[in-house]
Amino acid sequence: KNEVEQSPQNLTAQEGEFITINCSYSVGISALHWLQQHPGGGIVSLFMLSSGKKKHGRLIATINIQEKHSSLHITASHPRDSAVYICAVPSEGTSGSRLTFGEGTQLTVNP
């Protein structure tokens, strides 16, 4: 089973700061997911990436397959970015299989 660790567990930032959330996993994978969960429960998929870097607006995700490590960056953070960010990897090493999730990083951005 793939083990997923995220850090930090909690992160508080001031508006405008650059945010980094880290994710490490134990077993080689074909792709990694970054997810966002707001209070109320719904999960939104932010990125699925298998190599290099992806960017969407102020969000950037990077992955190093050899080091089994990924980072999620938020530039110019805003209070509306406050949410739980979850890293997830396929349990079977394929992109369509069930996911194993990290425990999440609670981000709070203060105005």
Added chain:
Amino acid sequence: DTGVSQDPRHKITKRGQNVTFRCDPISEHNRLYWYRQTLGQGPEFLTYFQNEAQLEKSRLLSDRFSAERPKGSFSTLEIQRTEQGDSAMYLCASSSTTGGRGYTFGSGTRLTVV
């Protein structure tokens, strides 16, 4: 197609009652997953279907839990004789083995057992 739909959004039930949740996946997705999430934790896998076949069940899925996907489209998750420990968010997700829109989650059903 607006994504993965779950119904109801919230359910409060008395201990010992049966509850049933529904998930409508993205229409072109052939895989459907159920996860459970308790407060402060990441989601945990319960079961998944490929088309109408239930391919895997977690040990978390006790015999009080049953899931179906009768025609390979929507799925139901039933919990019989609910216990307070069943209180959680139940999340459904769907994906395709042939690529496409990727892994998509529903908004979840929050169950509270009183």
